[in-house]
Amino acid sequence: MNSSHDQLVYDIGNKRYINLGKHCTLKCTFCPKTQGNWDLHEYNLSLHQQPKAQDIIALIGDPKEFEEIVFCGYSEPTLRLKELLLVAQAIKDQGGRVRLNTDGLANLVHQRNVLPELAQCVDALSISMNAHTEEIYNKHCQPGLPKAFDAMLEFIELATKTIDDVTATAIDGLEGVDIAICQQMAEQRGAKFRRRVLDIVG
Numbered sequence: 001m002n003s004s005h006d007q008l009v010y011d012i013g014n015k016r017y018i019n020l021g022k023h024c025t026l027k028c029t030f031c032p033k034t035q036g037n038w039d040l041h042e043y044n045l046s047l048h049q050q051p052k053a054q055d056i057i058a059l060i061g062d063p064k065e066f067e068e069i070v071f072c073g074y075s076e077p078t079l080r081l082k083e084l085l086l087v088a089q090a091i092k093d094q095g096g097r098v099r100l101n102t103d104g105l106a107n108l109v110h111q112r113n114v115l116p117e118l119a120q121c122v123d124a125l126s127i128s129m130n131a132h133t134e135e136i137y138n139k140h141c142q143p144g145l146p147k148a149f150d151a152m153l154e155f156i157e158l159a160t161k162t163i164d165d166v167t168a169t170a171i172d173g174l175e176g177v178d179i180a181i182c183q184q185m186a187e188q189r190g191a192k193f194r195r196r197v198l199d200i201v202g
């Protein structure tokens with residue numbers, strides 16, 4: 001099978017999703033990908049190679065036909081920042097709405113504040129908080145970089161000053177995670193909060 005068979009975009013409900021890459025900064029224990037399973041609904045999101053921005057743009061269609069176009073797959077979209085910005089800008093240019101699902105570690109990875117660049121072409125951010133303490137975060141998310149938990153919290157706070165629609169998320173049902181405290185921490189930083197349910201992706 002060659003890359004032309006890769007599932008670069010996929011639809012769930014009235015949203016179109018973009019599968020931008022192969023790699024993550026985290027290795028979440030609760031993620032199907034960590035267990036070697038790249039399936040999501042009826043789609044298989046494993047990629048043979050990293051897609052080019054133009055290949056994705058060609059598949060988006062009319063973004064106004066969808067409630068929003070969401071960057072979300074079994075990878076961290078901000079690891080491919082250049083492609084992410086190109087695709088998101090193309091969607092905005094065609095009048096679409098863009099949401100980015102992210103681990104909130106882009107500033108740690110890129111060693112600079114990338115939020116002003118994202119704000120040019122991203123309408124909404126969903127940031128995976130996943131835990132209310134560093135210890136529990138590290139246990140479930142297994143970050144490859146040190147200080148990831150603090151960097152994620154700082155990213156949430158900075159994001160709310162840059163982008164209007166910012167939601168932090170955590171998964172109800174993960175051992176040791178206190179959803180009420182996660183919500184409090186999100187709201188203290190000016191973000192909305194969404195409780196996710198274990199084993200339901202999207």
Ligand code: SF4
Pocket residue numbers: 024025026027028030031032033034073074075076103
């Ligand atoms: S960041 Fe997302 S895709 Fe990556 S391992 Fe964690 S849950 Fe899976």
